[in-house]
Amino acid sequence: MSSSPPPRGRPRDPRSHEAIISATAALVVEVGYAATSIGAVAARAGVGKDTVYRRWSGKAELVFEAVFTTTDDAPIPDTGTLTGDLAVLLESLVDEFRTPAGTAALPGLLADFAADPALKARIRTHFLAPSKDRLVVIFDRAAQRGEIAADTPVNLVLDTLAGAVFFHIALVGESPTPQLAGQLAAMISRGIQIR
Amino acid sequence: MSSSPPPRGRPRDPRSHEAIISATAALVVEVGYAATSIGAVAARAGVGKDTVYRRWSGKAELVFEAVFTTTDDAPIPDTGTLTGDLAVLLESLVDEFRTPAGTAALPGLLADFAADPALKARIRTHFLAPSKDRLVVIFDRAAQRGEIAADTPVNLVLDTLAGAVFFHIALVGESPTPQLAGQLAAMISRGIQIR
Amino acid sequence: MSSSPPPRGRPRDPRSHEAIISATAALVVEVGYAATSIGAVAARAGVGKDTVYRRWSGKAELVFEAVFTTTDDAPIPDTGTLTGDLAVLLESLVDEFRTPAGTAALPGLLADFAADPALKARIRTHFLAPSKDRLVVIFDRAAQRGEIAADTPVNLVLDTLAGAVFFHIALVGESPTPQLAGQLAAMISRGIQIR
Amino acid sequence: MSSSPPPRGRPRDPRSHEAIISATAALVVEVGYAATSIGAVAARAGVGKDTVYRRWSGKAELVFEAVFTTTDDAPIPDTGTLTGDLAVLLESLVDEFRTPAGTAALPGLLADFAADPALKARIRTHFLAPSKDRLVVIFDRAAQRGEIAADTPVNLVLDTLAGAVFFHIALVGESPTPQLAGQLAAMISRGIQIR
DNA sequence: TCATAATCGAGACGGTACGTCCGGTCTTTCA
DNA sequence: TGAAAGACCGGACGTACCGTCTCGATTATGA
Known part of the structure; x- marks a missing residue:
């Protein structure tokens, strides 16, 4: 039951945190990820560079937090069919990737x-974790309905x-068709269904 | 009817071209893509920077040519089943991505x-084109066998x-299992087969 | 008749003062004047930066107090001749400048x-003042003996x-000869003596 | 008889050199030595920082060349007396130190x-060398006239x-009296004259 | 006894400069 | 004309200090 160590010194100003996050998101959209520099973020946020480096190790971590921190409080889809559940999940994934900031970043x-x-390890644990949690629940329900096998490989499907959404959005770009999520969901769900 | 423009002045030295390509491939493996600079490539190839810029527009095009120019003269797989054909196709895709240079770049x-x-447009036409050509043939044969519909969306599947291979190799990494290609092939082929 | 204002609040800890002075002197010797920072001094003294700034306006004043606060309680030399008196005076000046901390600072x-x-004005009043006081006495005695004129320019000689000692020690450096003080004393005293 | 190696690559642009020197001299006068930064010099000269660092190791070397490169083509003084010669020499020394740039730097x-x-070694060889050369000639003539001993220590006098001029100008500052050179010359020459 | 007030260690704050590295271009000489 | 060499301008990097500020805690005085 170790309590957090008592904070010493001046506490960090939460306004700086927020100003940096906003500036980062804005810059990524305006000039792109490559041209977004820590110095420019700091200047735009009205903040010293140290204040940025004190909280984030570098551009990647900063942009990740600025762009991909969806509270994800939406309920886990439960449409009654695997295809339907996957379609809803993919819809939200597509929406997240299609954001101006998302596409740019x-x-x-x-x-x-x-x-x-060091960062690579976080992709699974931070970037994909929310989607995986939802996917596990979806798979559990589908397995109980007898739609899929109990040992269906979650990571591979994820x-x-x-990957499919990323390649389609980031590399082909230009507004994916509204059907994308449905098509993908249909294909994959059929691919893993029993029979 | 296009006559080649009359060459003037000193012709380009083909050995420079090869030296640059080798130096690039080596550097990408040794220090990674981000730390590979045109200047370092030129120095390592014993070549002036202009000689590099004269032939490639920048790092992306140079590395692409250095790392992903597989002559791809292997015959198009024809195992008799869609699953088998896809497995062979994916095998070669995995092999290409798993290369040290491929993973790094x-x-x-x-x-x-x-x-x-400008570069984005080339992804489909250059990067994915060879695979697409093969996939089209595979699909044609599968459609003739009645395995899949004639209008199966090639681009989406591709x-x-x-995307699946990329995510698995580049972001999760660490030596994909030998079964990866087979698993993926099975899942996707089932996903698009009729019935 | 200014009475000191009644002290309110927590009094300053004299141990901090001393710890800062020692840390400063040590740092100047170890890393040189330029690399001596207020932050490093504070850290080494186990003290907050404000505690330093509360007592000194900056590095210059701090180092000056840490390095050049000779109590100078030695008696004013009185050897009977101007040359002898100057030699003794110069000896102590050389000794002060030759200190590791002195040379470094x-x-x-x-x-x-x-x-x-603002600091410039203090050079005469603080840095050179002790030497000047002694020089005035030495000159007075020499004038009474008839060795020099009564209006010999003290400041110029000082x-x-x-300047001679500074240039020799700080810029040419490397352990001044023991004769330096004597040679200088002889030259200057002859230069200002009558006849 | 080693000839200089044949120059390769693009030669350095002498206009950059001159622009940097001018910018440096101007900045030193305007903001002082401490506040003169390489970055500001480069910006003012319309030059990249590398172009500065390619030619000078740092601020000290750059400012030294910008401020203290007197062609020193004035003839060596020959007034017939040691005092007169020294006065002329000192006059030029005072003039050099009294320059706005000189005082500031x-x-x-x-x-x-x-x-x-590494820089310290250059003080004698570069900074004081011209004056020393002249002083040696002055001393030779004075020795031949019998005014001073042949082994009068040039370095000590220099x-x-x-040092005297430096202390007077830099530390007391504010326009030294016109008599300074004469007074000093008189004092020192008397101090080293025979008898 | 309690309010007031200054000091303490710690460390965050906005700025500025550092010296290095690249990118992409330009200007030499030599082939 | 091509090529190697390398200088050119611009700009980002991540670190270090500056001098100020804001915490919670401590230690004195005066009501």
């Missing part, structure tokens, strides 16, 4: 994460879904 | 391509396959 | 003092003596 | 030189003269 972000082993 | 490369509209 | 200290008009 | 410059062993 994702490719560079993944590249920076992949290049740094990589496939995320 | 791919995320950064996609990011740079995605950030530049994005899904490539 | 002096050039940077003079630069910082010279750059700030600047010359201090 | 000298204390900080000496501090930076003194702090760096340090004394330079």
